[in-house]
Amino acid sequence: MADVLIIGAGPVGLFMAALLLQDGVEVQVLEQRTVPEAHSRAIGIHPPALAALARTGVAEAVVAEGVQIRRGVALAGGKTLAEMSFAGVSDRFPFVLSLPQGRTAAMLERRVNELDAGAVHRGVRVTRISDDGGCLTAEAASPGGEPQRGELHYAAPLVIAADGVRSAARAQRGVPLRAKDYPDSYFMGDFADATGFGPDAALFLAGAGIVESFPLPGKRRRWVARLGRDELAAVRQGGDALWLMDCVRARTGLEIDPGSNSMLSSFGVRTRLARRMVAGRTALIGDAAHEVSPIGGQGMNLGLLDAAALAPIVTAAVRGQDVAARLRTFERDRMRAAVKAVRQAEINMALGRPLADSLLAVRNQAIGGVAAVPAVNAWIARRFTMH
Incomplete structure (x- = not known):
């Protein structure tokens, strides 16, 4: 028994x-993975999310x-x-x-382990959530339902469901999605940076x-190339570091070392927005509530800001306060933020799609x-960084 169950680590x-x-x-x-996930597409943390992380004392280490x-x-x-400079987006x-x-x-x-070494339970897959009117019970088993672990009850x-895009908790609570x-x-990959x-x-x-390129720690750089239909078929048939190297060279004139590759991933784009983020005494946050295109790096940041907005409401509820109105405001504001992030991602994608030479020249000139207009440049920088 706890004050709050959080599904997803x-x-x-x-x-x-x-x-x-x-x-x-x-x-x-409760987390079904026995060990943390090794690779992720997400790398960008925007200023509002960094400010939120500072509330737990983690921001300094993350920034370092x-x-x-x-x-x-x-x-x-x-x-x-x-x-585009980000100098004006945050003090x-x-x-x-x-x-x-x-x-x-x-x-x-x-940080969680510093606060409570027994809070995180790995290798626990939630199979059912039941509500007796005063308490929610999560029935769980280890992945694969190993008999020696048996059924667990929390x-x-x-x-709070933070269990990702395939959220079992969301499905258990019957919350529909807009897809x-x-x-x-x-297609993207990480390489040594010689640019x-x-x-x-x-x-x-x-x-x-478009080809996008972002610095990574350890003098590495991520390359992300938008694929045409034929290129997508080629990647699916055997895209590798050499293929991405050739693509980057053809579009940018730059060379990358395929031998230094440490990660490759291809991905499509979709959005999934939950119809609501609060269902009874269950709240959805992060990808469980809204999956947003990775273009622009909005997804993890949205989730961190969800948590920052929800945490004081949950604390008040645990202390016996009536939080119904605050939960409605939370749901409204965070769903609006998700829709805004989707629109920004759509703009980012549209600007990077293939174009004929005549249209390409017009777009680039625009x-x-x-x-070149300072006020507009600053406004776009704020939008891009989720302000």
């Missing part, structure tokens, strides 16, 4: 746990390990079209931090599709013209 669930434990709320975190992206550069044909964190999601989660789990008056699939596909861009992000606006 990704960065969002762990952040929620740390916030609640700091307020004296007893939590149990990550790369501070203070500027983005858009290029075409070897020439710089536009530059405390005037940058987007690049750090693999796994490292963020590891630091959050360490109970609490409140459940949209996009025609866009991408000279340093901590800058670089966007290459090529007619065949981007250069817009970026």
